[in-house]
Amino acid sequence: MSIIMDGLSLGAIYALIALGYTMVYGIAKMLNFAHGDIIMVGAYAILTILTVTGNPLLGILVSIVVCTVSGVVIEKFAYKPLRGASPLAVLITAIGVSFFLQSIAQLLFGAKSRPISLPYLGHVTIFGAEISVNTIITLIVGAIIMAMLTLFVKYTRTGRAMQAVSEDRGAAILMGVNVNGIIMITFAIGSALAAFASLFYLMQIPSTSPTLGSMPGIKAFTAAVIGGIGSIPGAMLGGMLLGLVEKICLSIPAISQYTTAIEFSLLILILLVKPIGILGKKRREKV
Amino acid sequence: MKKILAIALALSMLICFTACGSKNGADSDKTIFIGATGPLTGDASSYGISVKNGAQLAIDEINAAGGFNGIKLKFDMKDDKATAEDAATGYDALMDAGMQVSLGSVTSGSCQAFGTKAAADNLFFITPSASAANVIETGNTAFRICFGDPDQGVLAAQELTKNFKNIGAIYDSSDPYSSGVYDAFKGEMKKLGVKYIEQSFDAENKKDFATQVEALKNCDVIFLPIYYTEAGLIAKACVAKGCDALIFGCDGLDGIADQVDETVTNTIKYITPFDVNSKDEKTANFVKNYKAKYGVDPDQFAADGYDAIYTLLEVMKAAGVDDATIGYSELSDLLVPIITSDTFSYKGVTGEMTWDASGACTKVPIIVELGK
Amino acid sequence: MKRYLSLAKNHFKLSRNINWMLMSVALVFLAIMSDAGLLTRSFTGLLSRIAYSIILAVSLQLVVGFLGELSLGHAGFMCVGAYIGCFTANYLHTVIDSKLLVLVIAMLVGAAVAMVFGFIIGLPALRLKGDYLAIVTLAFGEIVRNIFKNLEIFGGAMGLKTKIYKPSELFIIAFIVAIFTIIFIQNLIRSKHGRAITAIRDNEIAAKAMGINVTYYKLLVFIIAAAFAGVAGVIYGHFTTPLLYTFFSYNYSIEILVMVVLGGMGSIHGSILAAIAITVINFLLQNNLSGDLAALRLLVYALILIVVIIFNNAPALKGVRARFNIRSFIRRFSQRKVIRPSLRYDDSAEWNQIETKIRMDEILTADLPHNEIYTPDPREKED
Secondary structure: OHHHHHHHHHHHHHHHHHHHHHHHHHHHOOOOOOHHHHHHHHHHHHHHHHHHOOOHHHHHHHHHHHHHHHHHHHHHHHHHHHOOOOHHHHHHHHHHHHHHHHHHHHHHHOOOOEEOOOOOOOEEEEOOEEEEHHHHHHHHHHHHHHHHHHHHHHHOHHHHHHHHHHHOHHHHHHOOOOHHHHHHHHHHHHHHHHHHHHHHHHHHOOEEOOOOOHHHHHHHHHHHHHHOOOOHHHHHHHHHHHHHHHHHHHHOHHHHOOHHHHHHHHHHHHHHHOOOOOOOOOOOOOO | OHHHHHHHHHHHHHHHHHHHHHHOOOOOOOEEEEEEEEOOOOOOHHHHHHHHHHHHHHHHHHHHOOOEOOEEEEEEEEEOOOOHHHHHHHHHHHHHOOOOEEEEEOOHHHHHHHHHHHHHHOOOEEEOOOOOHHHOOOOOOEEEOOOOHHHHHHHHHHHHHHHOOOEEEEEEOOOHHHHHHHHHHHHHHHHHOOOOEEEEEOHHHOOOOHHHHHHOOOOOEEEEOOOHHHHHHHHHHHHHHOOOOEEEEOHHHOOHHHOOOOOOOOOEEEEEOOOOOOOOHHHHHHHHHHHHHHOOOOOHHHHHHHHHHHHHHHHHHHOOOOOOOOOHHHHHHHHHHHHHOOOOOEEEOOEEEEEOOOOOEEOOOEEEEOOO | OHHHHHHHHHHOOHHHHHHHHHHHHHHHHHHHHHHOOOOOHHHHHHHHHHHHHHHHHHHHHHHHHHHOOOOOOHHHHHHHHHHHHHHHHHHHOOOOOOHHHHHHHHHHHHHHHHHHHHHHHHHHHHHOOOHHHHHHHHHHHHHHHHHHHHOHHHOHHHOEOOOOOOHHHHHHHHHHHHHHHHHHHHHHHOOHHHHHHHHHHHOHHHHHHOOOOHHHHHHHHHHHHHHHHHHHHHHHHOOOOOEOHHHHOHHHHHHHHHHHHHHOOOOHHHHHHHHHHHHHHHHHHHHHOOHHHHHHHHHHHHHHHHHHHHHHHOHHHHHHHHHOOHHHHHHHHOOOOOOOHHHOOOOOOOHHHHHHHHHHHHHHHOOOOOOOOOOOOOOOOOO
16 A cells, blocks of 8 residues: 555656656657756755755745746757757757756756755555655645646647647647747746656655756656657656556565666567557658 | 868877876875775765875874885875776876875775776785775785675674564665675574565665665664665655664764754664774874864764775884885785784774785774764 | 779778778877887776777767667667676686687677677667657666676676776777777668668658668667677776676766767767767866866766757758858868869850759769768658
């Protein structure tokens, strides 16, 4: 029971990060490899505000702002000039941005991991298993965010414009959709989600380091691909699935050492069986 | 044509810096050059910096007192980020700079690379803190100041079975130090016939310890043969899971004080050869001088570094070294018989030490409690 | 005989073979210097590093620059080759006396095993492409690392203890292998097979329609690249001990990718120069930067990746690129005559015919190198 709850709350973190990947992929048709490192930026923002003011709520707000701004700035300077270039070029630039953020963080804060003291909220007993309040908050807030995002994309004007751009960019332009604006909003939303992910991450693992985002980033990306990249429900499903698999593998001593291998093998297997992921949409290719 | 020129230019640049590289060989002025590598950046940097500070303090004291036999000492530590590649590169750079005798590397993985190269050159080294069993197996010129990993594992097993019933252990399967201690612990527990719960993690999953702590929630004691960064996270995971077990670790836990805050109520104990609160005069002096120079209390690694330099000094004194230009190989041939002889011992701030031909050091461990 | 000689003379172009020829000259020179004891340990160590970096960069160039698929698992192939090759070498050292022979056999074994893995990874490459393939290769690299770390016979977390060779001996062998790699891949690219591979890069569906066996060539490229990465791994294993899984991380794959990108997609000369440059920069920074300033190295990589890619690919910078093209710059100063439109004048033709004529002339007479910097069209076309 407890393992499942742990798995779900880790899955919620992966899902939040995966949403950022999947939205950007769906709309800008690019893989934002630096997305994982936005979480690291958010974590350092929380750390800084917490050390200066000691107010965790302010820290969260600032980290949302910092993440959103850095997401938009990255889009503007690194990805926008490459719109229309080959996907390979964009992917390599994204990797470059990821390295850039990590090295800047290391220059500013040092390579050593720093502990962070977020308020500890105690734990409750549900069905005989002790579950920390942090886990429950992660799950509830995660669910609310995902529900809101789904509603936003389905029922608002901007959301529908996003769907239109993702479906057919050319037609969307003809219909008067401001594609550059929509892409920027997508980056902003994805980065804000990453800020939440960094908060939940720190609630479970109270330590920051410049490479904090890279493993969760890669895993969340794996989750997005498993769920079908470009699909919002797919990202949630993939994230939860990966979180559960990771926690279950870790809890079995015989295979716990091979957890990483198992997770990535799962990815390869799913892609071989269904190259577009579980909930991905098939796109035909023309010459 | 331009391209050919560019390539030629690149090559001539390379050659240029061969020439630059070979210049800084001999160091005149009667000094003996002691080299070492250690992590000065990254997660293990606390160890490297401590050893460096401790060793530098010893060097300054010795040189202030006029050196020995008219010879002064010079010390340099290259950053190896606790990786084998960088330790090997560091070794080459130090040899180019004229290293005569060495403190090896600070961490086990690096020191294995360092030791293999040192064995090929017949360079004498005495590592302050690389505790893995295979570090001193690299050659006959390898010695160490700290305990070996297996010794700590065996000691921990005996200590824990004596005092506790429900024992759990978490180790890092991807780390040489952790696996080394843990394997010995496992063997000893089997010999003692005591059952315990085992959990592990590895380099890719060393942030989230909820699963492991969950499995060990009902234990009285959790044995952590790991480094302090992860141990700090495990302590916090214990709080989250409402687990109040005692945390028991080895010398890797030295440094955990900065990682835990007041929310952590678990008692933390670890094996160490060095007690900062010791009443021993030599130790008290060391602690005072170290604090005066660096502003913090010395940890076990600083003490190891300090002792390593003094041990080296004593061995060189006993060997009657009086020529500062002596080559590394000759120096090694002089020092090895002295340090392994039955009559040689040195009492440093980490206790009374003797060495045997294997390179291992014999001394008495103490168990300290954090915050006490 | 004479006929063959003249044939060889006609087909042998200095500009295409200059890379390995210069390297051979440099090697002979350095080997003599090293024999005379003029090279420092650090420098011979650096030379060994340069040699295996060149092997890695050139073999990755084959996948990324010529086949047009992004592989983020090159360090994974290197890892497989290193572990298996060095494991074999450790055994062979007990049977065979000749160190050189052991190393050669170990390299062959490493290459063979890496080839098997190249085949395994080549299989998904047939079904997946672009971003999906990139993530699969990344996953592969991590899986390999994770498995080798936990296998006790390879030393587990302690690493595999290998017998290291003196850098002053190793760099000569490593350089010879690097030169062989360059000649092999260069000739492959300039052959019929190479043209098929670049055709797949430019347009897979069109290539298929032209009768090119895409399956065969994709697998071939992955297998060859993996084999050379495996060889590089074996050299690395005899350079540093113990062999630790931590080295072969995704970051190292990226480091190789940086060499390829900096050198220019599809340029073998470029990859070699970039491999040398990056390794030297690395070495200098490592020895001279202490503390957290070491992050500057990462920062340099990041900026290289971002700036070079944006400069080479941004649609808005097309005009700038044309003006500052190094190739045309070089050509302007080389003795070879290049026909440029402005130099041609034919008053008998109509103005619109001039252009056609020139274009034909240009195509027929100009020496178009295969490794022209390539800007592909966006491949992901939407419905």
